[in-house]
Amino acid sequence: MTPWHWQCTTTSPWRIRAAWFAFALVVVLYCVHRFSGPSPLETNLLALLPATEADPVAEKAVDRLAGALGDRTVFLVSSRDADHAKAAARQFGAALKESGAFASVTAELPPFDIAQIGALYTPHRFGLLTQDDRDALGVSSSLRDMLMQRIYSPVRGPLATQLAADPFGWLEHWLADLPLATSNLELEDNMLVAHRGDATSVLVVTTLNGSAYESRVQRAVLSAASRAEASLRSAWPDAAVARAGAVFYAESARRASEREVHLIGIASACGIALLMLWVFRSPRLLLLGFLSTALGIGGALAVTMAVFGKLHLLTLVFGASLIGEAVDYSIQYFVVYLGAPREWDAKHGARSVRPALSVALATSLLGYAILAWAPFPALKQIACFAMTGICVAFASVMWLLPALLPKGPKATQRRLFARAAVLLVRWQRAIGAKRAWAVAVALVVVCAPGWLMLKSDDDIHLLIQRDPALVEQENRVRDAVGIDNTAQFFVVQGATQEIALQRAEALGARLDALPQAQSVDGWRAVTQFVPSARRQAEDRALLAGRVFADPAALRATLLQAGFRDDIADAWIASFAQTDAPPLTVERWLAANWSKPFSHLWLGAVEAHGARGYAAIVMPGRVTPQNLPALIETARATEGVAFVDKAASVSKLFGAYRVDSAMWLGGALVLVLALVSARYRLRGGIATILPVLLAVGVTLAAFGYARVPLNLFNCLALMLVLGVGANYAVFLREGCLRDGADLGAVWTGVLLSAATTLLSFGMLGMSAMPALKSFGITLTLGILVSVLLAPMGMPTQVRKHA
Template sequence: MTPWHWQRTATPCRIRAAWFALALVAVLYCVHRFSGPSPLETNLLALLPATEANPVAEKAVDQLANALGDRTVFLVSSSDADHAKAAARRFGATLKESGAFASVTADLPPFDMAQIGALYTPYRFGLMTRDDRDALAHASDGDQSLRNALMQRVYNPVRGPLATQLADDPFGWLEHWLSDLPLATSNLDLDDNLLVAHRGDMTSVLVVTTLNGSAYESRVQRAVLTATAQAEASLHAAWPDATVARAGAVFYAESARRASEREVHLIGIASACGIALLMMWVFRSPRLLLLGFLSTALGIAGALSVTMAVFGKLHLLTLVFGASLIGEAVDYSIQYFVVYLGAPRDWDAQHGARSVRPALAVALATSLLGYAILAWAPFPALKQIACFAMTGICVAFASVMSLLPAMLPKGPRGPKGPKSTQRRAFARAAVLLTHWQRAIGAKRPWLVAVVIVVVCAPGWLLLTSDDDIHLLIQRDPALVAQENQVRDAVGIDNTAQFFVVQGASPESVLQRAEALGDKLDALPGDQSVDGWRSITQFVPSQKRQSDVHALLAQHVFDHPDSLRATLLQTGFRDDVARAWIDSFARNDTPPLTVERWLATPWSRPFAHLWLGAVEAKGARAYAAIVMPRRVTPSNLPALIATAHAMEGVAFVDKAASVSKLFGEYRLDSAMWLGGALLLVLVLMIARYSLRGGVATTLPVLLAIGVTLAAFGYARVPVNLFNCLALMLVIGVGANYAVFLREGWLRAGADIGAVWTGVLLSAATTLLSFGMLGISAMPALKSFGATLTLGILIAVLLAPMGMPAELPKEGRKHA
């Protein structure tokens, strides 16, 4: 049984009951989802598509985001060092008492640096810095060079925190290697068990926390913000001169969630109020107003429930865009009310639904076409928006076709009162339409089209583009400033651009990472990266360890008696010298491995450098990350070229990859746009014949052209989101010419009422989508500006699609 057959046979009571049941299920599901862990997706990276050709690179991006996402960093600063330290301790204690964090570290726990030396001492004959290797390999006077190195080691009073025992490391090669470990590459010093940075007369103390859950959960965000506010208030009460800067994904996620909720409320309330006023002004009926919003509410509830069921999470972008869907979803009920108000008292509700069904069906098809193209784009957020919108307008359409006839079984009441006022308004609208249609339509539509093209052509030539990733993500400037303050004080590594090194085994990965490090060190001048961080700085490859062992065997332990004499001459006891020489001879310790290093507690801050086993092209592989400390426009080409020249090495720049993808799909969108226009034209020709189909499609085609020309004249760069919004201009803007043509051809239709309904539909859509222009998110702002201008032009040019000569029964009020 088809839905329409069921509609004809079902009673109004049964239809209302069925819709009530569906609405109840949708609402209860939404309440269930929002009553538990928040379904809102506040992870901005989740909005982005997979941009790397290598899936291992995508995993590296995710692993870095996860490694840093559960940490928050606070920087407590004051011009008085004692105040800064005391304030940091109070701040950390307050955070710990709040229970909002899994851990809070202000005072560092006791740590025996000897643990690091203890790990590496058994492997000391395979560990040597590059400088020591080069000095040993190129020494021309072997014994004398060894003697000088030994004397410098014995009589050097300056020893670092990772000093080794003379008996285990007579020449200091292990100590040199330990000193090169990237354990203290930040700008912080250990002072009074606190990590302190001194900048001018300002002293800053670091407080590090880990979250009690995901940074993207609303519960965690609220707890962290509350605890931070309380800690800051406590700190300022005792030390007014102290300031706190913060950095962490949780703050950006909370800021994005709060901004989106604010925009949802603003756009939703403003749109609803504006639409209500417009509908009351035109229809003068609270009943029709409530029924129109009922249909829209059903669409929104259905869209929410289906989207969350399909995707699991609801992106902030979808939520904000969904608030603007009110204006489009209410269009179907507006067109139904126009037919209803022009009907006699004894009208047949089912006949009324059938009379408006062709226009609404064609409008629905064009709208679905526009959103279907959004669903094809590779952006998770756009796919979700498309699902939300397609579900919402389908439910709204179905409710207008079945529920509204059941709610309005009888025609409008008597001929006087508000209805006569509407008739006068409809008559004035018919006169206005007649004059406007004669000006741009009738027998001159092609002349008007040519004039518009001539005026727009220079604007098209002025078009430029901008594919920056920041079109999608707008971060809170205050948080960015605080994060930069933390980075400047601490010296945090660059985490946005890095190399991924891949190989068939851990050993091949380590060897390639070492080769990459050598190439990075060799970059000259402006191409230099000022150092890098890699797993190989903690765990050399087995080949490197074997090479060091061979180097020692050739240049140091090749003459054991001479080496022993050198040691004795500098004051070593004979048993100590003999024990060290014998330990090399009988050294059977296997090489140091990544697994052995990862088993130590102090390796955790650097564990993200090792990706471990990964799946690559269906085969098991291993991968690691190499992070350059400085990436600039001047050295970026050299870094990319270095990666291309090495097997198993890829340079990852997520922002640049997304921007590149934006550009590629912006160019592809021209084909999508042409294909969508062709499909709309075919649909219109199938409905209205060749001449009528072309005339009905012409307004939306010209609307797209005028919109693009306006961007060119205004020197506004075009981006992917402008192009995708043009798809919706096709889907939504084509509806107005369809509504007009269907109403004009409908027997006995009041053309003034039809034109009023078209203008009202356009006004509600413009009001909703136009509100996107106030969004803080540039992508939505681009959507809003493009849709507003495109739809405005489409509705103004819609009369071009009307027939020049009409049947008499279709010219009421004309």
């Protein structure tokens, strides 16, 4: 051996180890850096959903409503004793404020000069008429009768106007019609109170110190709420607290996902460790296998956070199950290592296993690449995570493991491999060779009725599972308070602010005209606070023609009713002297009291390259009975779109589920081309047949079990194709490899399948419906794939050494 050759063979492994150590160090430091600052975990469930609306303005409206409600939390303190409920709410609010977890806590309303509302509208009062007053003035109603009704009717509310400034009460009627009190709440002792049956409930509203989807904010809010409730129970045992807010759902989802990550990760790791120890009887190989897997998952974690910025909970839980697939490559290397002759050459071992692992990697990458094409952000993350993880695991097996295993094994599992070889021969005789096509036909006959029984369900709730306890509490808050419907609404657009307001008014008129069976029980829009300039001009023109056309007669009517001369003259003159421009949305938004309703105005927007303005119109009630009428109303009104995020996502689910059949067919053709390039057409068909049958059996099982298919079942079939094809590839490569121990190869295939089944089987028990669909489909498909894998073995098998 020359000195140069000796130096190369001794230093090269150390260089490889140093390179991988540096890679691992960078990955660890980056992950520690990301998790030491603001949490990179994305707990916003809406972030899972794609942009479903064709109009970007509609998507902006969805985001605006989510943002308007996302930073608020609502607590409802209830008791059968009204005084106890109020006292408990004061104590509860004080405890929340003292915790420092909230930016603001409102249990008692601060003093508010309600005259500020009237002050905004008074300068524009002659352009503000309610529909009832407009209708009354449109017919030949007596002005004297209107005036007498105003004088002798009782004051109707806190927004009553002075008789001298509003003789006929038109401004008072307008103020009374403002949708300020659109809930079941009443103002008592400066608190918002709801009375339902014999229970009294008091509202406590808070705003957060940050995003509802930051883990720091979630922990602080949950801790503060728990301590406040504990102190409340000791002081007021008869009081109960219900909560509602995005922060609680986000925290619940984060906690559930972390629990599943620990469960799936630990259970999978323990199960895989026991299996590998039982087969390999070598703690060293176990550690090296987990080292390769850890490098893959660590690299996937770092790359995903670097590419997407955030790591969604769905990706995190799915990543915990990737351990079962990432360890496959090291398992295949180890069986070659253990089944090799005593004179072990690490580089030759890597070269011998490279074709099988390369084909397996290509098929797996193809399956995950299909996920990357799906429009769902979480699926793109999962694809990125998985593709990075298996690529790093593959690279570590090809270069790191040979550097760490330079010497041959001290002992091998000859007896286990021999038994496995006997089992493989018997099973291959039963389903392989000439019998393969008969088995395939038989399976098709058995599966056909199941395929005909297949059904689908594309409901969005298959994706998002909310904590039932939180849902129950939120329903209690909604029932007591009467919170707006925010899931279905109209978006109104116009080239100018005026056109947008006019179209919103036209939509409101159409909603009011709906028959009782299709009624929406009222609606809320910015035009209820700020009419269009045209409407204000029409109202002023109506007053000019119907009321102020004859000033002398109007003055006589006022004097006969008891008004003093100076008051009558001043009011008549105010109409002629009013030169204020129309009330605008900007002026209304500048008033502090408009903030709770500001989300109704989207303002300037840009869609399809054109700039315009948009507003939101919220129907009070949307039911299956009136939904078709609302959709038709939107279609019949220019510039109006009906937004139903849940229905849009469900529709998209269905469309992509149908498209997935075409994706699966295309992926099958690509995989067939890939394996045919390696094994020729006949060998490629034989290799792909087991996984194709596995897909068919999986679909038939869902049909027989009456389990409806969803998009995630169909996308999981892509992974069944990508991962399940590996087992037939491993077997076929073992048959083609000189000196290969087929018993060791079959042992490796079964072990690989067992580890994958273990991890994906745990995924099938996830509380997240999307992941559960993934897990069940993958488990069944991979199980059938490995059982049918010997069908792909060539009829002429090379004799192993």
